[in-house]
Amino acid sequence: MDVKAVRRDFPLLSGGSSLAYLDNAATAQKPEAVLRAIRDFYETSNANPLRGLYALSQRATDAYEEAREAVRDFIGAGSAEEIIFTRNATESLNLVAYSYGSLLQAGDEIAVSVTEHHSNLLPWQQLAGRTGAVLRWIECDAAGIITEDAFRSALSERTRLVAMAQVSNVLGRENDIRTFARIAHEAGAVFVCDGAQSVPHMPVDVRALGVDFLAFSGHKMCGPMGIGVLYGRRELLEKMPPFLFGGEMIEYVTREGATWAELPHKFEAGTVNAAGAVGLKAAIDYYRAVGFDEIVRREEALSELAYRTLAGIPHLRILGAPEGAEDSAVREGAGAERHGIFSFTLDGVHPHDIAEILSADGIAVRAGHHCAQVLLQHLGVSSAARVSLAFYNTEEEILRLGESLRSVRRRMGYAE
């Protein structure tokens, strides 16, 4: 991959700023092609889709439905009716919790892993509270790994739903979704996969994985803010009640009640974010143009370098890594396994201070609980700094990160 050329596609990265943007798990930067697609939509096709009989509305509808088809294809869904556009992954997961969740009963069990982002944890905790279902925790080990044993021991014959991220936004570890989904199905449960951190970084095929639901956000994969996706298996979506109620999701309304539109419209109440969907399609097209294989290879290489760099810094502890890993001891592939996400602490320095000092050096990382307080409690830390990479990052940025991190303790007043 010609990274220089790729970076020129991103106005924010190529604008002469020397910022090392290493907070990609929070949100990704947008290529020119995405910005142009949004503008093009508004300049040539802006109308309320789905209902207008005039040509402009038809163009808007076509653009919107082509975006749905592009998403379907991107994640290997069987039918475009299984693709629901939402605002973000959080809303996608809440949709399932409210709608599919309404089919649960007291005593049913919901299994959630302790590594989850709040967006794939709170909806289930709340659902349990509303329905009297029991929340069971799938534990991870000190490395953040969920073993098949741990998984099985959180399930019972009462398990109705399992929720798990494919890739953790704190540890970067990938769960064996295919196996877990199969076990969940054997137990009679549906499997909800949070793909917020996986879909942007690896080819995801919902049918190959065998998941029942998949949620992800456009903004984390170079698409615009305000657009997210929920994939759901048709049989499930069909038996689920709608979540939001309003325009475009009905068939008939009377004073007494209503009947619902067909999929996917049943779940898309109100005016849709067609420009957002079009922007997401442009992001998918961009991934294709660069080459998803290329993207994965490059992110693996950057990940390896980042792991080695971080592991070599004194007093730095990578969350979920063996105690005292040292530069030379880093096993090949140990970095790539983390999909570009590394959370860490530095002895004696609060993560906020780390982030502040790196920011002064023009390096953007995140610090805090990363919306995963239950995981951090489990790992025994209250907060951590996090570096997260994307294919447009450079080796030089990672080396700068390393240098800057090496200086932090000194700049905080420690004698190294």
Next chain:
Amino acid sequence: MDVKAVRRDFPLLSGGSSLAYLDNAATAQKPEAVLRAIRDFYETSNANPLRGLYALSQRATDAYEEAREAVRDFIGAGSAEEIIFTRNATESLNLVAYSYGSLLQAGDEIAVSVTEHHSNLLPWQQLAGRTGAVLRWIECDAAGIITEDAFRSALSERTRLVAMAQVSNVLGRENDIRTFARIAHEAGAVFVCDGAQSVPHMPVDVRALGVDFLAFSGHKMCGPMGIGVLYGRRELLEKMPPFLFGGEMIEYVTREGATWAELPHKFEAGTVNAAGAVGLKAAIDYYRAVGFDEIVRREEALSELAYRTLAGIPHLRILGAPEGAEDSAVREGAGAERHGIFSFTLDGVHPHDIAEILSADGIAVRAGHHCAQVLLQHLGVSSAARVSLAFYNTEEEILRLGESLRSVRRRMGYAE
């Protein structure tokens, strides 16, 4: 107002197309300033707002919170914490129905007007179904007017919530929200105002109106798709449980439960649509630059012309207008009262055929039930065509509409 100059601000309108876009109640066109603001955000400030310690995230946060402040100012709210960004008006109304609605009990009453858009009707109908609350209908007369008597007779001492649009998306009539909100409060109910069709067309001041909640969409006021607003009175928002659960809306999370962030974040789960909010602010700024008074005056003048034009067309019946109104008999102001929204039928021609023929003439109008099936049932029609205006429309477009409409029956095979 220099309409020619204004139209040059809108790429879609000035691109050499001769389309007469008369479906503004569905969605509005976007000025260059809005498109530029969205792009600027992504080019200079794109990061996940609210949590980053680095400068870019701070810029994103500032841009997002400035947009919130602009909205607060635009609708006269007391505090920016009372402004919640949603996806659209539909989601805003669903938020209230799920969250405030969870405080209702069986036997409580909800009063909803028969003129409502499905987005301000179905959430309440569903809420009643969930809680055992009783849905009471506020009736309108044949002209679509809701009298104070009709309003009072739908209320009782058990009324807990009243939901009503300020302007109907079918009839264009404005309800006397200030009076109705006062009466609702006297009855001990909260007042939910659907401002989707009013906020874009008249200065709305939530405190002057005395409403407890106000919902509207950015895309209907020249802002982008994918961003909406819910205003709520602080005391109410504070006692309401969150609606969506996930990142950014919590204080503490443990395995056992969670506590919530302060307003407005408690109601904004997941990554926010900062670019959308920034686009909405640009739309507000654009309204200011053109002058809201100017906009209102111009829309009134266009409305008068449109009413006169439509009323003069044989076989055409304007919904909610006195039978057989004729050109010369049109009372001054009768058009302006409709805020640019006119729904009508043409004897013997289905509205879809009207819209199709107008579309062939380059005129975009809507046909169907306009997401107001209960109102159409009440008025005894199954479908209608609708013209809806914005300040950037021209007199010439309205005259073209009139000419085209006059030809429709002939083109459908009638001997005039």
Next chain:
Amino acid sequence: MQNSFYREIINDHNLRPLHKHMLPRAQRELRGVNPSCGDDITLRLTVRDGVIEEGAYTGDGCAISQASADMMLDLVLGKTTEEALHLADIFLRMIKGGASAEEIGELEEAGSLIDVSHMPARVKCAVLGWHTLQNLLGEE
């Protein structure tokens, strides 16, 4: 396109339908509705020995939905239910853009609705009667 489209056969079938009336002795009847636009058709048939002997419709809706139903009845009256289903299949494929010129020929006048394949918003209108026919005959 739409202009001329409305000027011809459709307007004729819409304004002066041949088969829009009650059918007191109908054996079967079925209602078909397009909720989004309010097109509403009730189809009534008498089938004897596998042949559609009588048929008519009543209802309400746009010119395309009404004319399409009228043309459909013109075509299927006197045919076997099998032939009728075969023609319905061709019609539906034509509207989706997947029928051959030869097949479209079999549809006679109803073949003129091929223009609807370029008017996605009207597809539901055009196919309403035909779907209702399929459901009615499939009901046995």
Next chain:
Amino acid sequence: MQNSFYREIINDHNLRPLHKHMLPRAQRELRGVNPSCGDDITLRLTVRDGVIEEGAYTGDGCAISQASADMMLDLVLGKTTEEALHLADIFLRMIKGGASAEEIGELEEAGSLIDVSHMPARVKCAVLGWHTLQNLLGEE
């Protein structure tokens, strides 16, 4: 800015705090927390005849939160509760950009945290101790 900022007083108060310890005979104690970043402070005071005679804190958090609490105790020990509340008021206004140079002078070393007024993400850290003080003294 942040570079030099960390190099000076803050690091000193963070690494070698004067008042970070238990206070066995404390009359009052209150915990203050910034959930979003995990800053966590427990403030303990002994007040006699309206004067803050003893004070200390324990806790955990970023340099700014800890140094700010340490400087605060430096400043308010020996002062009346009224004076302490007055100083807290100035500090909070300073962080929001609304205190005069003269007022900031009253804050002595804690005045050096004025830089935080340009670091919105750190405001919560800087004010944690002071808010806790207000709540503790306001509790009477």
